[in-house]
Amino acid sequence: MILFRIWCVLSFVALSVYTAPVFMADPNLFPPFFGAIQAGGWQGQFNFxxxxxLTLSGLWVGWRHRWTAGGSALALxxxxxxxxxxxxxxxxxxxxxxxxVRQILVG
Structure with a gap:
């Protein structure tokens, strides 16, 4: 479990370090994200x-929290x-x- 927790911390830090300057340069994610899907090609396929x-992640988190108000907010x-x-x-x-792990997965 310690390796999993280390992975969670490292992935959060790495993603934050990468995301911060990208967000500062272009804070509007949605037009390029959906534009690539609309244009077709591999970038659009990856985004799709x-x-x-992301949808599976949200559905799992919402389900895990029994779709309470808080669970729905976490799903979003x-x-x-x-x-x-x-x-x-x-x-x-x-x-x-x-x-x-069972408790982590099913709540």
Whole structure:
């Protein structure tokens, strides 16, 4: 579990370091993201695939929290926040669940 927690921290830090200057240069993500999907090609295919992974992440987080109001808010954050959100969420859950993987996955 310690390696998993280290991975969560490292992925959050790496993603934050990479994302901060990109966001500062161009804070409007949606036009290029959906524009690449609309244009076709491999970048659009990757974005389309990634959007479904974000959707699965959001659905899982919402389901795990029984679609309560808080769970629905977390689901939206999972969809919009991607790996940045999920790395922190899984780190917190791994501590709260004392490393019990079944508890982490199903709540």
């Amino acid at each position: 695939d990634f959007m479904f992974m 954050l999972a969809f919009l926040g991607g790996a940045g959100f999920l790395s922190v969420y899984l780190l917190v859950q791994s501590v709260r669940c004392r490393g019990d």
